[in-house]
Amino acid sequence: MIDIPVSNVMARGVETITGEVTAARVARQFAEKRLGSLVVVEPDTGRLIGIVTESDVIRQVATNGDLDTVAVSTFMSAPVVTIAGSEPIHVAADRMKQHSIRRLPVVDDGQLVGIVTTTNLTHYLPKLRNTILRQRGSNQAL
Numbered sequence: 073m074i075d076i077p078v079s080n081v082m083a084r085g086v087e088t089i090t091g092e093v094t095a096a097r098v099a100r101q102f103a104e105k106r107l108g109s110l111v112v113v114e115p116d117t118g119r120l121i122g123i124v125t126e127s128d129v130i131r132q133v134a135t136n137g138d139l140d141t142v143a144v145s146t147f148m149s150a151p152v153v154t155i156a157g158s159e160p161i162h163v164a165a166d167r168m169k170q171h172s173i174r175r176l177p178v179v180d181d182g183q184l185v186g187i188v189t190t191t192n193l194t195h196y197l198p199k200l201r202n203t204i205l206r207q208r209g210s211n212q213a214l
Contacts, residue, residue, distance in 0.1 A: 078164050079157035081196045082178045082186035090115045091122065091145030095132050098124055098144055109175050111184060112148050120177060120184050122148035154179045157186065161196065164188050 088111045089098065098110060112122035124144050132147050133139065155164050155176045164176055168190060178186040 075160040075162075076196075077157060078155055078159050078161055078176075078178055078188050079186070081161055081192045082157065082188040083192060084186045086111050086177065086184055086187045088113045088118075088184070089124075089144060091148065092143050094140060095129055095142045095144060095147070096139035099129050099139060102126055102129070108189075109187070110144075111152075111177055111187065112144055112150075113184070118184070119182075120152055120154070120179065121145075122150035123152050123175065123177065124148045125175065152177055155188065156180055161188075161193060165193055 087101070087105065087107055089101070091112050091114075101107060101110060109123055109125040111120060112124060113119060114121055122145065124147070128147055128149065129139075132142060136142060153167060153171050153173060153176060155167060155178055157178050157180045168174060168176060174190045176188050177184055178188055
């Protein structure tokens with residue numbers, strides 16, 4: 073198996089928010105920046121404490137309807153399932169499947185360094201396929 077590290081496919085420059093941000097503001101950020109998730113961090117330390125997705129906001133609307141006053145910390149997903157940048161992408165895919173999630177924040181030495189999504193993995197598949205075919209060709213020549 074090819075052990076391509078998550079750091080090769082992850083998105084860098086992850087958008088973050090703090091837990092007191094309202095659901096309405098999150099929904100606006102999703103629309104304006106065309107995002108599917110925001111990582112929630114502690115304001116003072118930047119420590120990862122949660123993640124909020126479009127699905128979380130939709131559930132909030134369906135169950136409460138109030139987006140203007142409800143803080144993200146009340147409905148974000150926590151604790152967050154994460155992965156290290158050095159882990160192979162097949163571990164990321166397995167972890168996503170195991171937890172039924174589509175996004176994994178990437179954490180190295182306790183710091184948020186990126187996020188890997190099912191879309192990132194899907195976009196990487198053609199490159200992975202070509203790498204495998206090249207390796208098979210060189211192995212057959214031996």
